[in-house]
Amino acid sequence: MPLPAAKPLDGAMLFKHQCATCHTTNLSDPVRQGPSLYKVVGRSAGRADGFHYSDGFAKADFVWDDARLDAWLTNPQALIPGAVMAYRQAKPETRAAIIAYLKELN
Numbered sequence: 001m002p003l004p005a006a007k008p009l010d011g012a013m014l015f016k017h018q019c020a021t022c023h024t025t026n027l028s029d030p031v032r033q034g035p036s037l038y039k040v041v042g043r044s045a046g047r048a049d050g051f052h053y054s055d056g057f058a059k060a061d062f063v064w065d066d067a068r069l070d071a072w073l074t075n076p077q078a079l080i081p082g083a084v085m086a087y088r089q090a091k092p093e094t095r096a097a098i099i100a101y102l103k104e105l106n
Helices: 010-016 066-074 094-104
Strands: none
Touching: 010 094, 066 094
């Protein structure tokens, strides 16, 4: 008997379970360990009102796009040395689903 088809990954649910401990998706919640990710796609790295970034982010000179978010979720310290985010996601399909969800917030 064949296995049922896998359901597509749900970026909002993945965010809730893997990211929401440290990040919000709106501007009305208090800042957590990480900045709000509302409208993060297209935002300059290290620039969110009300959040104090690490020294590594002070040197970041790029805008968050799909490729940078993918690199960040894969290995934050490789993208921004000195970054304090401990989360890493090895699965490309999970990263893609989370990034797709973040793009919906723009």
